[in-house]
Amino acid sequence: xxxxxxxxxxxxxxxxxxxxxxxxxxxxxxxxxxxxxxxxxxxxxxxxxxxxxxxxxxxxxxxxxxxxxxxxxxxxxxxxxxxxxxxxxxxxxxxxxxxxxxxxxxxxxxxxxxxxxxxxxxxxxxxxxxxxxxxxxxxxxxxxxxxxxxxxxxxxxxxxxxxxxxxxxxxxxxxxxxxxxxxxxxxxxxxxxxxxxxxxxxxxxxxxxxxxxxxxxxxxxxxxxxxxxxxxxxxxxxxxxxxxxxxxxxxxxxxxxxxxxxxxxxxxxxxxxxxxxxxxxxxxxxxxxxxxxxxxxxxxxxxxxxxxxxxxxxxxxxxxxxxxxxxxxxxxxxx
Ligand code: AHG
Ligand code: MN
Ligand code: MN
Numbered sequence: 001x002x003x004x005x006x007x008x009x010x011x012x013x014x015x016x017x018x019x020x021x022x023x024x025x026x027x028x029x030x031x032x033x034x035x036x037x038x039x040x041x042x043x044x045x046x047x048x049x050x051x052x053x054x055x056x057x058x059x060x061x062x063x064x065x066x067x068x069x070x071x072x073x074x075x076x077x078x079x080x081x082x083x084x085x086x087x088x089x090x091x092x093x094x095x096x097x098x099x100x101x102x103x104x105x106x107x108x109x110x111x112x113x114x115x116x117x118x119x120x121x122x123x124x125x126x127x128x129x130x131x132x133x134x135x136x137x138x139x140x141x142x143x144x145x146x147x148x149x150x151x152x153x154x155x156x157x158x159x160x161x162x163x164x165x166x167x168x169x170x171x172x173x174x175x176x177x178x179x180x181x182x183x184x185x186x187x188x189x190x191x192x193x194x195x196x197x198x199x200x201x202x203x204x205x206x207x208x209x210x211x212x213x214x215x216x217x218x219x220x221x222x223x224x225x226x227x228x229x230x231x232x233x234x235x236x237x238x239x240x241x242x243x244x245x246x247x248x249x250x251x252x253x254x255x256x257x258x259x260x261x262x263x264x265x266x267x268x269x270x271x272x273x274x275x276x277x278x279x280x281x282x283x284x285x286x287x288x289x290x291x292x293x294x295x296x297x298x299x300x301x302x303x304x305x306x307x308x309x310x311x312x313x314x315x316x317x318x319x320x321x322x323x324x325x326x327x328x329x330x331x332x333x334x335x
Contacts, residue, residue, distance in 0.1 A: 008034050008171065008182050008191035015175075026159070029086045029110055030173070033133060034191055036080040037163040037171055038184065040073045040117070040131060044165050053124045061096040061310055062275070069123045070094055073116035073131065087112045088138055089145045091309060093278045098309070100144050110158075111136045111150055115278040118162075119246025128166045130248025133173075134282040135159040151277070151309060154302030160282035164252045172198070172252065174289040179255070195256070200292040203321040204258025205236070208243045208250040216266040221297075224329035225262075247274065251283050251317060255290055260318025260326060264297060272314035276306055280315045293323040297330035 006014075012027040047053055052068045060066050074094040081087050083103050089111040091098040101108065117123070118130040137158050138145045161173025169184035171191050181195030207228055214222060228239040239259065244250050250261045265272045274280055284294030284301035294301040294317040304313055316326045328334040 005190075006193040008193075011180070011182070011193055025086060025107075025109070026175075028084075029112075029135065030159075032080050032084055032086060033161075033163075033173075034171060034182075036077050037131060037169060038189065039076045039080070040163070041165050041169040041184065043072055043076070044069065044123075044129060047123065060094055062093065066094065067117070067120045067123050069129075070117045070120050077112075077114050077116050077131075081112060084108070086110060089150060090114070091150050091277070092116055093275055093310070096310075098147060098150055100146075102144060105144055106141065109138055111138050111145060113150065113277050113282075115275065118248045118279070119244070121245050128164065128244050128246045128249035130165060130246055130252075131163040132248060132279055132282050133161060134277065134285075147309060151306045151311075153306055154276075154281035154284050154304065157281060157285050160285040162248045162252070162283065162286070164248050166249060166252075170194070170252070172255070172286060174286050176285075176289065179286055179290045198255055198290045200255055200287065200290045200319050201258030202291070202319055204254060204260065204319045205239050206242045206254070206257065206259035207239045207322075208241070208254070208259070208261040210243060210263070211241065213266060216268065217264055218267050218330070220330040220332055221262070221264045221326075223335060224326050227329065247279060247283070251287065254318045255287065255292070258319045258322075260316060260322040262317075262326065263315045264330070265314035270314070271312040273312060274315045276301075276304060276311045276313040277309060280304075280313050280317075281306075283315075283317060287317050291320060292318055293320050295323050295327055297327060 016022045016027045056066045058066045081090050085104050086108045087110045088105045088108045089098050089100050091113045093115045113134040115132040134157050159175045164170045172181040179198040182191035183194040185192050263274050280301045287294050296314045
């Protein structure tokens with residue numbers, strides 16, 4: 001690859017050239033995700049000035065209060081992908097039913113699943129937010145996809161990634177050949193390759209979990225988190241707690257510096273909180289491509305059988321050794 005500056009556009013075209021069978025549609029799709037990310041970032045930066053803080057008053061299919069910015073980010077993704085010629089279906093955490101796009105059919109052979117705004121408790125307090133996306137290929141040729149075509153296992157994703165809206169806007173994604181990060185240069189409006197071939201440390205020294213749920217967790221999970229806080233003679237523990245309320249922000253931290261994020265199952269809610277198709281699968285693919293692991297506590301996230309569009313799943317994601325240790329406690333192999 002030639003040297004600096006490698007923009008997202010240049011990078012995508014370079015990758016496309018090594019796939020003679022590529023039609024350019026996937027490259028265009030990634031460029032549109034970059035565009036949607038710029039639009040969301042633009043709205044987030046001036047949110048306090050354009051009357052989009054706070055809630056809409058509606059409740060989404062997850063039973064959660066919809067923030068104005070959740071709605072705005074969702075609309076942005078819909079606007080960017082309708083009439084794009086690129087995707088024939090779009091499913092979102094914020095929409096009960098997927099959107100089927102006959103205007104893009106039959107050209108658009110991809111399907112997009114998105115958590116348009118992740119970490120929405122952070123919207124009104126200038127804290128990190130994100131967008132998570134998962135891309136599937138639709139093989140059908142005689143009709144538009146239906147809901148069942150979108151409910152697929154994590155290993156069927158052809159690409160996945162996220163946008164992290166923090167002090168800068170960073171786009172991280174994988175097409176199954178490693179993970180790369182691009183930072184938006186706001187001066188020129190271009191994403192520039194800033195993190196090539198991200199490799200996670202095998203172990204970190206930080207964990208992210210909502211400790212307020214401690215008493216709802218099963219004994220193995222509680223024991224694991226207690227163990228992280230104990231002092232170890234070698235200095236390997238205690239781990240530091242770092243929980244932002246934004247899965248993307250926390251996973252981005254762990255991707256670069258190691259450690260793990262947990263949103264475990266609870267005794268009375270074993271399915272946990274996070275969504276398999278919009279959150280766990282795409283981040284699971286990114287983290288595994290960077291050498292880490294994503295687990296339910298008993299199985300790899302990417303092997304979970306998807307049965308419903310808005311399915312929830314416990315998520316333990318991060319550095320390989322840390323996730324394996326958490327699994328050992330959760331499964332009772334360590335105490
Ligand atoms: P979303 O804003 O898309 O609903 O996701 C919120 C997720 C995740 O980003 C975060 O780590 C977690 O839920 C926070 O949940 P708690 O407030 O229960 O800790
Ligand atoms: Mn989310
Ligand atoms: Mn969301």
